[in-house]
Amino acid sequence: MLAALWWFVFTVCGIWGQTLVPGVDFFAPGMAISLRWQRPAVTIVLVTIWMAIQEGAGGLAFGYGILWYATLFILLTVGRWLLDPGSLQFQALLGVALGLAHFFLLYLMAVLEMRAFPIRRVLLECLLQILIYPVLWYAAENLFPERLKRHEESA
Numbered sequence: 001m002l003a004a005l006w007w008f009v010f011t012v013c014g015i016w017g018q019t020l021v022p023g024v025d026f027f028a029p030g031m032a033i034s035l036r037w038q039r040p041a042v043t044i045v046l047v048t049i050w051m052a053i054q055e056g057a058g059g060l061a062f063g064y065g066i067l068w069y070a071t072l073f074i075l076l077t078v079g080r081w082l083l084d085p086g087s088l089q090f091q092a093l094l095g096v097a098l099g100l101a102h103f104f105l106l107y108l109m110a111v112l113e114m115r116a117f118p119i120r121r122v123l124l125e126c127l128l129q130i131l132i133y134p135v136l137w138y139a140a141e142n143l144f145p146e147r148l149k150r151h152e153e154s155a
Contacts (some may be wrong), residue, residue: 006144007034011027021132025098025133030134031046031072033046033141034075038148048051050065064105064109070128088138094134102125103122106122
């Protein structure tokens, strides 16, 4: 029950954050936390919900959210082999990678849809993603209840 409540509040806060700062994914830190502390099934359910929110609320054709979360999953998985997923340095580096991924994925979608690519706005969104992601991760990681953490010893 606590897990469902925590993730519900996290999702509501993420929706609110994305309303205030369009173009920045406020759910990405949740995926990092869920992959680290929760069972894989929980992460799959959460990412499916967040992807549906992203796809439904976004102005791009279907597919950006899938590519975004697949990229995030790959970065988190490969990054865990190289660095400690609980370190702020890893999360800051991940924020930079997400900022770059945002640029390339938006460019790809704009080209595929034959839409204009507002480079200044996209660069601002990328910069905000780079700066905001580690802060959001740090806050969410510290607010995540200790009782919900599935440690390796007990798994």
